[in-house]
Amino acid sequence: METLKAIETRRSIRRFRGEVPPDNLIEKIVGEAAFAPSWKNTQTAGYIAIKGENKDKIAAEMLAPHNAAIVNSAPVLIAMVTKCGRCGCERDGSFTTKKEDRWQYFDAGIACQTFCLAAHDCGLATVIMGIYDEDKLPAFLKLDDDEVLTALIALGYAAEQPDCPPKKSVNELLSYL
Numbered sequence: 485m486e487t488l489k490a491i492e493t494r495r496s497i498r499r500f501r502g503e504v505p506p507d508n509l510i511e512k513i514v515g516e517a518a519f520a521p522s523w524k525n526t527q528t529a530g531y532i533a534i535k536g537e538n539k540d541k542i543a544a545e546m547l548a549p550h551n552a553a554i555v556n557s558a559p560v561l562i563a564m565v566t567k568c569g570r571c572g573c574e575r576d577g578s579f580t581t582k583k584e585d586r587w588q589y590f591d592a593g594i595a596c597q598t599f600c601l602a603a604h605d606c607g608l609a610t611v612i613m614g615i616y617d618e619d620k621l622p623a624f625l626k627l628d629d630d631e632v633l634t635a636l637i638a639l640g641y642a643a644e645q646p647d648c649p650p651k652k653s654v655n656e657l658l659s660y661l
């Protein structure tokens with residue numbers, strides 16, 4: 485798919501068809517997301533693909549109703565995990581800028597959108613979710629002490645085609661100095 489078309493036609497999808505995407509397609513998308521830029525090429529974003537009983541448990545116990553319905557509909561839930569202590573840091577562990585470790589969330593966002601655009605190009609739909617139980621879910625995923633859960637992504641074949649929500653105009657977004 486042409487890049488600008490992919491950017492313009494990607495939508496957040498919250499209802500999915502029943503088919504489960506094959507693992508090799510999920511692997512293709514993660515392989516494409518690996519091309520995302522990152523702080524000093526630290527590549528601190530990782531992905532956990534969750535299906536079946538584990539996904540059902542997360543929906544039932546770790547999500548509010550709106551996102552639980554999305555995850556129940558989606559055949560795959562992706563947990564985006566960031567390795568801490570590298571992004572935004574010097575080799576000695578000190579922070580390089582005043583933004584300190586917040587650069588790791590910047591990198592996670594780039595990786596997340598790269599994942600979503602790659603999925604779109606591969607015929608799959610996504611919605612990023614930032615609202616979940618921030619205590620129970622990382623524990624359930626057995627994350628290491630130096631890892632944080634940065635976002636969830638529901639993944640599957642779209643069962644809806646929502647219109648594009650209103651987006652700001654160039655005049656609102658851009659100024660010159």
Ligand SMILES: Cc1cc2nc3c(=O)[nH]c(=O)nc-3n(C[C@H](O)[C@H](O)[C@H](O)COP(=O)(O)O)c2cc1C
Pocket residue numbers: 494495496497498551554611612613614615648649
């Ligand atoms: C960081 C982030 C968190 C989000 N969290 C949720 C969420 O918890 N639940 C949800 O349904 N959508 C969530 N969204 C999706 C946004 O609502 C969606 O991107 C926005 O309405 C624009 O629609 P579009 O993606 O189709 O352009 C999130 C998006 C981002 C970038």
